[in-house]
Each structure stands twice: as structure tokens, then as C-alpha cells.
Amino acid sequence: MKSLESWGRYPQVEQRTQALTWRSDALPEVSGSVLPHGLGRSYGDSCLNGGGTLLLTSGLDKFIDFDPATGVVRCEAGVSLDMILRLGAPRGWFLPVTPGTKFVTVGGAIANDVHGKNHHCAGTFGRYVRRFELVRSDGSRRICSPDENPDWYGATIGGLGLTGLITWAEVQLKPISNPYVLQETVPLANLDEFLVVARESEADHQFTMAWVDCLARGKKVGRGLLYRGNFAPPQFDGLPLAKSHLSHGIGLAVPMDMPSFCLNRLTVSAFNWLYFHRQNGRPKQRLTHYDPFFYPLDAIYGWNRIYGRRGFLQFQCVVPYSTARDALKDILERSSRGGLPSFLSVLKTFGDIPSPGWLSFPRKGVTLAMDFANRGEKTYRLVEELDRVTREAGGAVYPAKDARMSPESFAAYFPRHTEFAGYVDPAFSSSFWRRMHPVSLPFSLESERASGAPQPQSVLALR
Amino acid sequence: MKKVLVLGATSAIAQATVRLLAARGASLYLVGRNAANLDAVTKDAATRGAAKVESKAVDLNDFATHEALVEGAFQALGGLDGVVLAHGVLGDQAESQATWTATEAVLRTNFMSAVSLLTPLANRFEAQKAGTMVVISSVAGDRGRQSNYVYGASKGALNVFLQGLRNRLAKANVAVVTVKPGFVDTPMTAHLPKNKLFASPEKVARGLLRAADSRKNEVYVPGIWALIMLIIKSIPESVFKKLKL
Numbered sequence: 001m002k003s004l005e006s007w008g009r010y011p012q013v014e015q016r017t018q019a020l021t022w023r024s025d026a027l028p029e030v031s032g033s034v035l036p037h038g039l040g041r042s043y044g045d046s047c048l049n050g051g052g053t054l055l056l057t058s059g060l061d062k063f064i065d066f067d068p069a070t071g072v073v074r075c076e077a078g079v080s081l082d083m084i085l086r087l088g089a090p091r092g093w094f095l096p097v098t099p100g101t102k103f104v105t106v107g108g109a110i111a112n113d114v115h116g117k118n119h120h121c122a123g124t125f126g127r128y129v130r131r132f133e134l135v136r137s138d139g140s141r142r143i144c145s146p147d148e149n150p151d152w153y154g155a156t157i158g159g160l161g162l163t164g165l166i167t168w169a170e171v172q173l174k175p176i177s178n179p180y181v182l183q184e185t186v187p188l189a190n191l192d193e194f195l196v197v198a199r200e201s202e203a204d205h206q207f208t209m210a211w212v213d214c215l216a217r218g219k220k221v222g223r224g225l226l227y228r229g230n231f232a233p234p235q236f237d238g239l240p241l242a243k244s245h246l247s248h249g250i251g252l253a254v255p256m257d258m259p260s261f262c263l264n265r266l267t268v269s270a271f272n273w274l275y276f277h278r279q280n281g282r283p284k285q286r287l288t289h290y291d292p293f294f295y296p297l298d299a300i301y302g303w304n305r306i307y308g309r310r311g312f313l314q315f316q317c318v319v320p321y322s323t324a325r326d327a328l329k330d331i332l333e334r335s336s337r338g339g340l341p342s343f344l345s346v347l348k349t350f351g352d353i354p355s356p357g358w359l360s361f362p363r364k365g366v367t368l369a370m371d372f373a374n375r376g377e378k379t380y381r382l383v384e385e386l387d388r389v390t391r392e393a394g395g396a397v398y399p400a401k402d403a404r405m406s407p408e409s410f411a412a413y414f415p416r417h418t419e420f421a422g423y424v425d426p427a428f429s430s431s432f433w434r435r436m437h438p439v440s441l442p443f444s445l446e447s448e449r450a451s452g453a454p455q456p457q458s459v460l461a462l463r
Numbered sequence: 464m465k466k467v468l469v470l471g472a473t474s475a476i477a478q479a480t481v482r483l484l485a486a487r488g489a490s491l492y493l494v495g496r497n498a499a500n501l502d503a504v505t506k507d508a509a510t511r512g513a514a515k516v517e518s519k520a521v522d523l524n525d526f527a528t529h530e531a532l533v534e535g536a537f538q539a540l541g542g543l544d545g546v547v548l549a550h551g552v553l554g555d556q557a558e559s560q561a562t563w564t565a566t567e568a569v570l571r572t573n574f575m576s577a578v579s580l581l582t583p584l585a586n587r588f589e590a591q592k593a594g595t596m597v598v599i600s601s602v603a604g605d606r607g608r609q610s611n612y613v614y615g616a617s618k619g620a621l622n623v624f625l626q627g628l629r630n631r632l633a634k635a636n637v638a639v640v641t642v643k644p645g646f647v648d649t650p651m652t653a654h655l656p657k658n659k660l661f662a663s664p665e666k667v668a669r670g671l672l673r674a675a676d677s678r679k680n681e682v683y684v685p686g687i688w689a690l691i692m693l694i695i696k697s698i699p700e701s702v703f704k705k706l707k708l
Contacts, residue, residue, distance in 0.1 A: 021650055024499040062503050063510035075510075076503075087511070 004054060007304050008043035009311025010374050010403055013050030013431055021059045023076050023167040027137055028055070033429035034137075036161045038078060038105030042112065043314035043371075044403030045431035046160050052429060055165060057107055063087065064168060071173035072130065077107030077166040084173070093173035094231070094290070096128040100346075102295050107166045112400040113158035113360040115350070117207035117227075117294070123353035124362055126157035132169035137427035141167075146356065155423035157357030160399060162424045162433055176231045181207070181293040183229035186283045187276070188212075191222025191329055195366070198349045201228040207293075213272040214335055214345040214370060221332050224347065225276065232287060271343075297344075306343075307373050313403050315383050316369035318350055319395035324366040327393035331386050335370060338382045342370040358416040361398045369401065380404055399432060410436045464545030464595055464675060466490045468536040470523060470580060471550025473500045475649035476599060478507075479668035480547055485513035492536040492543075493518040495550075515540065523550050524572055526579045533583045542591075545675070546584055548577055548598045552614075553651050559613040566613050573617035578624055585628055589635040596632075597640045597675045598625055602683065604643070605692045608708040622681075629680060638678035642671050645688040660687075 004017060017037075018028045027034070035049035038057050048054075060078035067073075071093040073084060081095055082102040088094060099114040108114075113126040131145040134156055144153040156163045184205075188194045194210055201208045205228035212224035297303050304311070319327045328347075335342055345368065352364040372379050383404040390397055396413035397405045411417055424433070467484055471477050472493035484491060485508040493508070495501035498520035505518040517539040521528055537543055554569035577598065588594035603611055604618030622641055629639035646652060646661045662685050670684030683689040698706070 019650075019653065022497075022500050023503060062507035064503075064506045066510045 004037065004040060004048070005311075006044055006047050007041050008314055008371070008374075008401075008403065009304060009307070009309070010313055011045055011048070011050075011431070013045070013048050015049050015051065016053040017056055018053050019056045019059050020078070020165075023060055023062075023133075026139060027135060027165060027427075034427055035430045036077070036107060036111070036165050038108040039080060039103050041101055041104050041108065043312075043401045044399075045435060046112075046399050046402070046433075047108075048431040049429060050431045057105060057165075060107075060167065068093070071175060072170060073173060074168060074170040075106060076168045077110075077132075078105050080105055081109065084171070088173050089176075089179055089290070092175055092177065094176040094179075096172060096174045097122050097125040098294055099125075100295065101298050103298060106169050106171065107161070110157055110166055110169060111159060111161040113355055113357040113362075114400075115362045117209045117348065119353070119362055120202045120208070120349055120351035121206055121353075123351070124158075124355040124357070124360055126355045126357045126360060127353070128172045128174075129157065130170040130172055132156070133167045134164045135167055136164040137425050152423065154356050154358045155420055157355065158359040158361065159357070159420065159423070160359065160430065160432065162428050162430065164425045164428065177234040178232055179290050180232040180287050181229045181290055182232045182285065183227060183288050183293055184283055184285045186226045186228070188222065188224045188226055190216075190220055191325065191332070194222050194224065194226065194347055195325065197226055198347070198366075201226065202349060202351070204230075206230050208348065210347040211275070212332070212345045212347050212368075213269075213276055214332055214342045215269045215272055217333065217336055221329055221336075222347070223276065224345075227293075229288075229293060231290075307371075310374040310376075312371045312373050313379055313383050314369065314371045314401040315386050315404075316367060316398040316401040317386065317390040317395050318361065318363055318365045318367040318398075319390060319393045320363075320365040323393040323395070327389055327395065328366060328368055330389050331368060334385060334389070335372070335382065338378070342372055345370045358420050359399075359414050361396060361400070361413075363396065365395065369398075402432070405436075407436045407438065464489060464547075466492075466540040466543050467545035467547060468492045468494070468533075468540075468543050468584075470494050470546070470548045472504050472518070473497060474549045474551070475651070475664040476644065476647060476667050476671070477547060477549035478504055479664040480549070480671055481508050482511055483668055483672055485509075485511040485516075488512055488514050489545075490515040490540045491517070492539050494521060494523070494532065494536075496520065496522050523576045523580070526576060529576075529579045530583050533580065533587070537587065543584075543587070544594050546581075546588075546594070546596045547671075547675075548580065548596070550576070551599065551601075551617075553611075554614050554617075556609075556611045556613060569613050570617050570620075573614070574620045574624075577621055581624075581628065585632060585637070588637045589632055592635050593637065595638045595640065595675050595678060596628075597642060597671060599642050599644065599671070600625070602643050602645050602688050602692050606696055606703075610708060638675075640671075640674050640679055641681040642667075642674060643681065643683045643688065643692075645683070645685065645691070 030053045033052035034055050036057050037047055037054035040047055057078035060076035062076045064074040066087055068091045081104050097116045099116055109125045110129055113124045115124045131143055134142045134144050134152055142149045142152055186197055208228040210224050210226040212222055216223040348367050350362045350365055350367055387397055387405045387409050391409045391412055467489055469477055469481055472481060473495035491508055491513050493505055501518050501520050505516050509516045551573045552569060558565040600621050601618040603615040604622045607615050625639055625641045632639055644667045647664055647667050648661045649664055667684050674682040
């Protein structure tokens with residue numbers, strides 16, 4: 001048993017691993033359940049398979065085709081967004097939608113139907129997935145697209161890796177005229193101001209998001225900085241860009257787990273105060289390379305280690321506009337009252353562009369992401385409370401960032417979950433999925449917990 | 464190396480090398496056994512910027528095809544100035560000890576097929592008075608050890624053959640580079656428990672191309688293996704034979 005962690009490093013489970021190398025190979029025959037696992041950037045347990053096997057897809061990292069005229073890239077599921085940017089950006093093509101890290105595989109981006117700072121005008125990643133191949137444990141291979149096997153297409157986008165193994169996918173990139181973003185930073189006094197400025201910004205900015213100081217209380221709840229931007233217009237007079245324009249930044253690494261006393265209410269509030277006041281209360285404009293604009297945290301490799309060995313819990317919810325103000329105020333106040341610092345909290349608005357994925361998380365409203373250092377029961381209870389508040393507000397919690405939502409919440413958030421369950425591959429499972437379906441034998445939580453329990457018979461072995 | 468023949472192109476080290484060569488805009492002729500896997504590597508190389516990629520799926524244990532294969536590579540790319548020979552098998556020491564058949568299979572793939580391919584290649588490179596031949600050997604060829612001496616012998620024989628070839632081709636301006644990787648984390652070693660000495664195929668590929676560019680003779684990749692093997696080679700045989708290595 002080798003232990004692979006999720007990005008939040010909670011929960012810790014024991015699981016086997018099996019590396020995949022060739023897209024034309026059959027699925028490996030293993031006992032127990034399997035789950036595809038890319039770069040492990042999901043925060044909670046949706047990329048873990050305690051007691052089972054993770055199919056490591058990072059070896060499926062070959063490109064199949066790239067057309068510089070149309071911007072359509074076809075590649076294996078283990079190709080990372082970083083690799084696509086290295087291929088596309090120098091040729092004038094960028095990801096249509098990107099999450100806050102480029103160290104995500106294409107398969108993972110589909111399985112979680114990731115979103116970015118441009119959801120209000122672009123929707124989710126899944127919308128740009130033209131086709132992909134899905135391999136099931138019965139040996140079948142399906143090409144899935146809006147026209148071919150559309151049901152499998154819909155189930156697999158946002159399907160958390162449970163419908164089978166995506167071997168390759170075809171993604172439509174979008175043209176850019178240079179790799180720089182014209183970015184504007186606007187200080188926000190509180191949540192109400194965010195709600196106004198964010199909506200206004202949507203009209204003429206492709207990218208918006210706001211950092212919030214989650215320790216601010218009272219009238220200052222929701223105090224923060226809103227970042228908005230657009231790719232800069234051509235400014236290099238048609239000359240080819242120098243190499244230095246195409247890559248950016250030095251990489252720093254967190255060399256070891258930081259002791260937990262480094263992150264406490266005092267240090268976080270000092271950081272937040274400095275971060276906020278650096279702005280002098282005025283909007284600022286600057287030109288910035290896409291790398292620090294989209295991936296500020298990627299520059300610090302292994303930043304999750306600042307939370308120490310116990311890791312952290314991420315919580316991201318979306319709530320409809322009708323309930324947003326009260327629900328988000330409630331959530332921010334609860335987390336602030338709990339005295340557990342959230343180092344990085346992000347507010348953003350989602351538009352109403354629908355995703356083809358049945359279990360897609362983004363929906364029209366306001367989304368808030370926070371992370372909490374893992375302090376045991378206290379933290380679990382807080383996150384569970386936030387889940388309940390979200391549910392009561394008619395919102396949803398993001399499975400890719402969750403480790404505590406209740407099965408009832410999952411059912412409420414994803415009304416197509418029963419239909420989806422019919423598409424889950426019998427040999428595939430995850431710790432998250434079993435948490436949502438505590439009685440779904442044969443891969444139950446109970447057998448995971450009971451040490452030395454006999455391995456459940458593999459559906460693959462029976463074939 | 465601008466026009467390169469890669470033998471055993473679907474092996475992990477070769478794949479990583481192919482990517483680096485493709486990114487440099489080289490023309491490539493890729494040879495591998497499994498057609499589907501070879502196709503995946505070929506398309507990957509083409510997408511990553513190779514000027515031209517051709518491929519041929521053959522089993523390199525069929526020596527009769529070698530002359531035609533080399534001829535085909537020269538024709539397809541309009542000449543060759545580089546070869547990366549990367550095919551090989553680890554074999555199973557216990558099986559090799561039990562039967563000659565298993566031993567022969569390792570010797571045929573790792574040594575004889577390499578010699579069979581390098582013979583026509585060497586003659587052509589010698590005639591054109593240019594070229595770089597990079598051959599992936601192994602630290603296991605430096606000293607026979609009970610745990611894998613059949614594999615080691617196949618690589619040891621290869622090393623001696625390459626020394627001779629280097630000696631012969633030096634005056635023809637042809638470089639013969641023997642690359643000796645240590646433990647590499649590849650499908651070939653998937654069954655072995657990993658430790659800190661295991662290097663990634665990417666790291667080995669970078670070292671391989673550095674050695675090829677500077678026309679080195681013999682290189683250990685990663686470099687730490689030069690020291691490790693110096694120590695292992697300097698243990699007196701009377702002591703060595705009592706060790707469990």
C-alpha cells in the first residue's frame with residue numbers, strides 16, 4: 001500500500017497505485033475498486049480511493065494532434081494544462097477556461113468540470129471538450145461528444161472519474177494576441193460593495209475574482225480586493241515574441257511541512273491587513289504576464305505544505321443571488337467567529353452559461369472558496385455547518401474541494417445524481433463516492449475501515 | 464543531431480529523449496515493436512514540434528530486417544546524423560540461471576541485436592565521416608553481480624563492442640557515446656521497490672542529450688553513478704565474491 005495524498009492532505013487513506021502508460025492498453029486487472037488519479041490537486045477525498053487502487057494517469061501524457069489554425073488540441077488525459085499552455089501559448093492559443101493551478105490534468109479538468117475567473121462569460125471547461133474516449137471496465141471504448149454517446153458525455157463531464165477512464169480528449173483553445181493581461185485591482189470595503197462591483201465588472205472584463213479578508217468582522221465582512229482583467233491587445237507590432245515573454249517567474253518550493261504555529265489568527269490577520277492596505281484604497285492598473293495572473297500559487301511549489309502535516313480543508317460553495325448576501329455573510333462570520341484562519345479566500349460570480357455535465361458544480365450566483373487549517377473536530381464541525389448553511393440557501397458545495405459534505409447535501413446539490421449513478425462504472429469508486437453512498441456495496445466504508453478485512457472481489461477479475 | 468534514428472522508441476528513456484529532440488525541431492525516424500504505442504509516440508513527437516517524424520513497427524530481434532531498416536531510415540529522412548539505440552530487456556536472473564533459452568533471449572536483444580544494427584550504421588557513418596551514435600547501456604555492465612549478471616553481461620559485452628567501435632570511428636569524426644544509467648523509474652523497473660537512487664526518464668534523457676551534444680565517450684546518468692561504480696569496481700574480487708550484491 002502506498003499513500004498518495006489529496007492536495008488538502010485530509011483525509012489520509014491507504015491505497016494501492018497502478019501506473020498507466022499507453023492509451024490503447026486495456027484497464028489493468030486489480031482486486032477491489034479503481035479510480036483514475038491525475039496530479040492530485042483535488043482537495044478532499046474525490047481523488048482518493050481508500051482500500052482500492054488509484055490508476056495513475058500522469059503517464060498518459062502524449063499529445064495526439066494540435067492544429068495551430070483552429071486551436072483544437074487532442075491529447076491524452078494525463079497531459080497537464082501546463083503542457084497545453086507550453087504548446088499553445090507561443091502559437092497564440094490559450095486555455096478557454098483555467099482553474100487557479102495549471103498542474104491539473106485534462107482528465108481531471110473534465111472529471112471536475114473546472115471553472116475559472118471567466119465563468120460569467122465562458123462557462124466551464126467541459127463546454128470546450130469536443131470529444132473524448134471513455135474506457136469502461138467491461139472493456140468497452142466509447143467516443144463521447146455532444147453528438148456521439150451524449151449521455152456518457154454528460155455523465156462524465158463533472159463525473160468525478162467514476163464513469164470510467166478518459167484516455168484522451170479533444171479541447172478547443174481560444175486565440176490570444178499576446179500572453180499579457182491588463183489587470184485592474186479594486187479595493188472593496190465589504191460584501192455589499194463586492195456584489196455591486198463584481199456585477200459591474202462582468203460587463204467589460206473577461207476575468208474577475210476577489211480576494212477577501214475572512215477575518216474582517218461586522219460592517220467590514222467581505223472586505224477585500226477585486227481583480228479584473230482582459231488579455232491585452234496586440235502590442236508587439238506583429239513581431240514574434242521573445243522567449244522571455246513566453247515564460248515567467250522563478251519557482252519557489254516549500255521545502256518542508258511548516259509547523260502549525262506559523263499559521264494562526266495573528267499571522268493571518270497581519271498578512272491580510274498588509275495585503276489589503278498595500279492598495280492605498282485606490283484602483284490600480286497594470287500589465288501582467290498570464291502566469292502570475294492566473295496561477296499565483298503555482299509559483300510556490302507545494303504551497304499546501306504551509307498547513308503542516310495535518311493539512312487543511314477547503315470549502316467552496318455557490319449560492320444564488322437571491323440568498324447570496326445573507327448566506328455569505330453568515331458563512332464568513334461563522335468562519336471568522338470560529339477563530340480558524342482561512343489564509344486564502346476567494347469570492348467570484350458565476351454566470352448562467354450551462355455546462356453539458358450533469359454533475360457540474362458552477363451555477364448562477366456567487367461562489368466563495370476558503371481553506372481552513374485542519375484542527376480536527378472543530379474544523380470538521382465548522383465545515384459541516386457551512387455545508388448546511390449552503391444547502392439552506394439553495395446553493396451547492398464543490399465536490400473537488402470537499403471532505404465533509406453530507407450525503408443529503410450531495411443529493412440536494414446535484415439533482416441528477418440518481419441518473420448519474422446509473423452511469424458509474426461498477427469497478428470504479430472513490431472515497432468521496434462511498435461517503436456519499438454509505439451503503440453502496442461491495443466497496444463500503446466499513447470494509448475500508450476494518451483492517452485485514454478480505455478484499456472485495458473485483459469486477460475486473462470476474463470478467 | 465538533426466536527423467535521428469531512434470531504436471526502441473517506445474521505451475521510457477527513448478520517449479523522453481524523443482520529446483527533447485522534437486522540441487529542438489529534429490527529424491526523427493522512430494522504431495518500436497508495438498504499433499499502437501509507436502503511433503502514440505510518433506504523434507506526440509509531431510505535435511511537439513519535430514520537423515518530420517516517420518516510424519516503423521518491427522521486432523528488433525529479427526536481425527534479417529536490420530539492413531533494410533537502416534536503409535529505410537536514411538531514405539526517409541534524407542540521411543542520418545544521429546542514432547539513439549534504446550531497446551533492451553531486463554530479463555529475469557532466476558529464469559536465466561534455470562535455462563539457456565532465457566539467457567539467450569537477453570543476450571540476443573541487448574547485445575546481438577544492437578551489434579547487428581550498429582554494424583551497417585557504423586559503416587554508413589564512417590563513410591559520410593559524420594554522425595553521433597548514442598547507445599543506452601547500463602551500470603550493470605561494469606561488474607558482474609549475482610543478482611543480475613546475465614543482464615550485466617549483455618551490457619558489459621555491449622560496452623566493449625562500443626569501445627572498439629569508438630576507437631575505430633574516431634578518425635572518421637563519428638562519436639560513439641555509451642550512456643550508463645543507474646536505476647530509472649520506468650515500466651521496466653515497475654516491479655522493483657523505489658529508493659532515492661531512482662532517476663526519472665526525463666532526467667536521464669537530458670543527461671543523454673548533453674552527452675551526445677558534447678560528444679562524450681562514456682557517461683553515467685545521473686553522474687552520482689560514476690562514484691558508486693568506482694567504488695563497486697574497486698572492491699577486490701576476493702572480497703566481492705563473498706558479498707551479496
